[in-house]
Amino acid sequence: MYYLGLMGEYLKNYMKTRMTYRADFWVEVISDLLFQATNLIFIFVIFMHTNSLGGWSESEVVFVYGFFMVPFGVFSCFVNLWNFSERYIVKGEMDRIMTRPAYNLFQIFLENVDPPALVGSIIGCIIMLISGGQLGLSFEWWTIPVLLLFTISAVAIYTGIYTTLTSLSFYSDAPTGILPLMYNVQGYGRYPVTIYNRAIQVLLTWILPFAFVGVYPASLFLEREEMWRMAWLTPLVGLVFLAIGLTAWNCGVKRYRGAGS
Amino acid sequence: MAAIEVRDLRKTYKVQKNREGLKGAFLDLFKREYNEVAAVKDISFQIPEGEICGYIGENGAGKSTTIKMLTGILVPTSGYLKVGGFVPYAEREKFVQHIGVVFGQRSQLWWDIGVIESFELLRKVYRVPQADYKKRLDELVERLQLQDLLNRPVRKLSLGQRMRCELVAALLHNPSIVFLDEPTIGLDIVVKSEIRDFLKDMNRDHGTTILLTTHDLQDIEALCSRVIMLDDGRIIYDGGLEELKDRWGTGKEVLFQFGTATKLDQLRSWTGTLPVIWTAENDLNAKVWIPRDIGVSEVLGQVVGQADITDIKIIETNTDEIVRSIYQSGSADKPADSEAEAESKEGAVIHYSGILIYSLNIGVYYFTWKAIYGDGGELGGFTASQMTTYLAVSWMARAFYFNNLDREISTDIRDGSIAIQFIRPYNYLIVKMMQGFGEGMFRFIMLMIPGMAIAMLLFPVKLPTELSAWAGFLVMLFFSFLINSQLNVITGLMSFFVENNEGFMRMKRVVVDLFSGLIIPISLFPSWLGGIMSFLPFQAITYLPGSVFTGRIQGASIWNVLGIQVVWFFTLLIPMIGLYRASRKRLFVQGG
Numbered sequence: 010m011y012y013l014g015l016m017g018e019y020l021k022n023y024m025k026t027r028m029t030y031r032a033d034f035w036v037e038v039i040s041d042l043l044f045q046a047t048n049l050i051f052i053f054v055i056f057m058h059t060n061s062l063g064g065w066s067e068s069e070v071v072f073v074y075g076f077f078m079v080p081f082g083v084f085s086c087f088v089n090l091w092n093f094s095e096r097y098i099v100k101g102e103m104d105r106i107m108t109r110p111a112y113n114l115f116q117i118f119l120e121n122v123d124p125p126a127l128v129g130s131i132i133g134c135i136i137m138l139i140s141g142g143q144l145g146l147s148f149e150w151w152t153i154p155v156l157l158l159f160t161i162s163a164v165a166i167y168t169g170i171y172t173t174l175t176s177l178s179f180y181s182d183a184p185t186g187i188l189p190l191m192y193n194v195q196g197y198g199r200y201p202v203t204i205y206n207r208a209i210q211v212l213l214t215w216i217l218p219f220a221f222v223g224v225y226p227a228s229l230f231l232e233r234e235e236m237w238r239m240a241w242l243t244p245l246v247g248l249v250f251l252a253i254g255l256t257a258w259n260c261g262v263k264r265y266r267g268a269g270s
Numbered sequence: 271m272a273a274i275e276v277r278d279l280r281k282t283y284k285v286q287k288n289r290e291g292l293k294g295a296f297l298d299l300f301k302r303e304y305n306e307v308a309a310v311k312d313i314s315f316q317i318p319e320g321e322i323c324g325y326i327g328e329n330g331a332g333k334s335t336t337i338k339m340l341t342g343i344l345v346p347t348s349g350y351l352k353v354g355g356f357v358p359y360a361e362r363e364k365f366v367q368h369i370g371v372v373f374g375q376r377s378q379l380w381w382d383i384g385v386i387e388s389f390e391l392l393r394k395v396y397r398v399p400q401a402d403y404k405k406r407l408d409e410l411v412e413r414l415q416l417q418d419l420l421n422r423p424v425r426k427l428s429l430g431q432r433m434r435c436e437l438v439a440a441l442l443h444n445p446s447i448v449f450l451d452e453p454t455i456g457l458d459i460v461v462k463s464e465i466r467d468f469l470k471d472m473n474r475d476h477g478t479t480i481l482l483t484t485h486d487l488q489d490i491e492a493l494c495s496r497v498i499m500l501d502d503g504r505i506i507y508d509g510g511l512e513e514l515k516d517r518w519g520t521g522k523e524v525l526f527q528f529g530t531a532t533k534l535d536q537l538r539s540w541t542g543t544l545p546v547i548w549t550a551e552n553d554l555n556a557k558v559w560i561p562r563d564i565g566v567s568e569v570l571g572q573v574v575g576q577a578d579i580t581d582i583k584i585i586e587t588n589t590d591e592i593v594r595s596i597y598q599s600g601s602a603d604k605p606a607d608s609e610a611e612a613e614s615k616e617g618a619v620i621h622y623s624g625i626l627i628y629s630l631n632i633g634v635y636y637f638t639w640k641a642i643y644g645d646g647g648e649l650g651g652f653t654a655s656q657m658t659t660y661l662a663v664s665w666m667a668r669a670f671y672f673n674n675l676d677r678e679i680s681t682d683i684r685d686g687s688i689a690i691q692f693i694r695p696y697n698y699l700i701v702k703m704m705q706g707f708g709e710g711m712f713r714f715i716m717l718m719i720p721g722m723a724i725a726m727l728l729f730p731v732k733l734p735t736e737l738s739a740w741a742g743f744l745v746m747l748f749f750s751f752l753i754n755s756q757l758n759v760i761t762g763l764m765s766f767f768v769e770n771n772e773g774f775m776r777m778k779r780v781v782v783d784l785f786s787g788l789i790i791p792i793s794l795f796p797s798w799l800g801g802i803m804s805f806l807p808f809q810a811i812t813y814l815p816g817s818v819f820t821g822r823i824q825g826a827s828i829w830n831v832l833g834i835q836v837v838w839f840f841t842l843l844i845p846m847i848g849l850y851r852a853s854r855k856r857l858f859v860q861g862g
Contacts, residue, residue, distance in 0.1 A: 011397065014394060015394060015395065018390075018391050018394045019391070022380060022383055022387065022391060025382075025383050025387065026380075026382040026383055036768065036771075036773040036774065037772065037773035038773075039773070040773035040774060040776055040777035041773070041776075043777050043780065043781075044776060044777065044780045047780050047781065047783075047784045050784065051784070051789055051790060054790050054794055054795060054796070055638075055642055055790075057794075057796065058642060058649050058650075058794060059642045059644065062638075062641050062642065063641045095681075101376065102376070103343075104338065104343050104373060104376060105373070105376060105377075105378060107341070107342060107343040107362065107366075108341055108342070108343065108366050108369070108371040109366060109395055109396075110363050110364070110366045110367045110395065110396060110397075111363065111395060112363065113362075187623060187624070187627070190624065190627040190628070190631075191627070193627075193631050194627060194630060194631070194634075197634045200638060204637050204638060204640070204641035205633075205634060205637040205638075206633075206637060208633075209630070209633055209634060209637065212630070263345045263359075264345075265343070265344065265345075266283055266344065
């Protein structure tokens, strides 16, 4: 309850700040949308040259992309660790965080909320509606609750992976540069993983489980039999990776050494 | 009960040893060496409730490290620590509810919103009931005279105004122990004395325990009944300020002014056997130095009755001088550090994972394209094997030309440090480009070449056999770097004109990756889009050099595509230089 209240407060402040720089708010929304559009262009271009990607049609791949956008938007809005090392470790803002009576990681999430990213989630829903319509997917009573469950689980997976990687910066003062690279890898979970070879499939399923933020859960709605077991694993994978992330973080914080003298 | 109790507290850091020179940097990459350095060496002290204690020492003596352990920021290496009944690092979230912390060099407040809104947010963070908050805030605002500042955003406050607000922010939840790390740094005398008075009143009225570090000994003299002095991680003095002066002060000086001329010999004879030292500027002014074991009255008694004195002034050795002499003597017998050496391989792990992730990128696209090609044929003029080579070389080239100049420039602009760049005797942009090139060369050797070797092992990559393809590719790769960096610089400099260009930077990264042909070769784009691309600089970054490497462009045509790159290089110089000129005119410095 306390943390929910805090989230409300921080969002309110975000809005106040943003209202003073209104133009930037819209630039950010538009650039986010363009970011998504460029990824869609890739899919469209590919399907100009082929009819199916490993047995998946264009509408199916677009639907998976639509689903992929939903948790990604939520994650980008609430969990933004992009500049963590630079801002909190090198510049020492972690000191301030540590003197306040709330869980440190949560404070960092709150200080970096990025609501424009949620526009991506909305677009993702629209894409799912359109491509789902083209595919004639049935809309059941469980569709919305399961969508919510999978979205939350996928956000937990993202959070777990990125928190783990970010906590590395407590151990090494050199900028890691891993996060931007990870940004590319996470996109691969939105294509049918069966087109990859065994090693990459295992990697995207169990090690960096980005397949669980895109193609696996989406396959449930697409009624693709071969993956529905994996789809139901999503919440479990989310829990496991979130736990790993938080543990790594808590160990890392103990090693925090402050900045300056 | 003691508010703060510390026994044998120790904190050691591992400090990375950077070996000298390029060779050293290279070695560091594979095997880092660390020195273990103790910042705080087994210190013990107790501070009773309601005391104001000064914590002083030279830079690097371990003051901040101690404060950070006491406030729960750092975990001690060993020793016992209890503050306000809590073990700070173990019960951090509960513990900090009872303390207030002010870092003189760091802000607690939100930069862009009104002061009062920051306070309101902190009220929620510290769960202060509305009524208590109202009462406390009124009291503090009244006392520190902040009424007119409350609605201003923090970035528009002067340093003195900000520091008063910082104090309020740290005290809203009525902490019983307050830590101040250089609270008066950079302030003018008026604000300094206001803050001192305020702290004194707070200590008297609320019985607040205060521990402060400072370099300004007047803070100590005005506030502290007790001083702890630290040198090289050890406590070298702990006690009252008066005793400090008695123990370390060398004595006192008395200035005399005489109505009638008085000779130095005369003065000496009056004080007789007392071990005092007389000096005189002329016959009317004399000075006597009295060691601390002799009373001033004793000396005065000898002189006052006999001389025609118009004025007497007693000068105590001031604390500044005492402390300076202690620091000097302290560092003289500083023991040689016994630095334990430890080795680790963390840095290298991160580097190798970079190569792996680049290979993974290539792998994923390789299989994606394989699925698209199905049984073979040609797509956009690429055979399946050419596509594989194109992919591998494009991703590896990206490792070379990619850099974060846009982000770095934008950060420099936003935190105002670009002003410092402008007082240096060089051109900021050229230096930035050189830095990017250095990093690129490093990645070229350390990432691109081994990465390419791995890609060749895993996937059917075909290297060109023609010498011209190699030469052409390498020259073009250099221009890829130039053009990409120019785009980065232009994006970065836009920070001068929009308050937040995070969005633009993100967009640029995506656009470059997509339209440079990294993700899809441009010949696969729909023709209208491909047409547009031929008028934009992005293809010059990846698509053209990649085409040369895969042998799609051969012989004399290499000169043509190189020409396109050169044209773009010069074309982009125009907006880059223009923007740089315009932004220098717009330069403003933030802060008070």
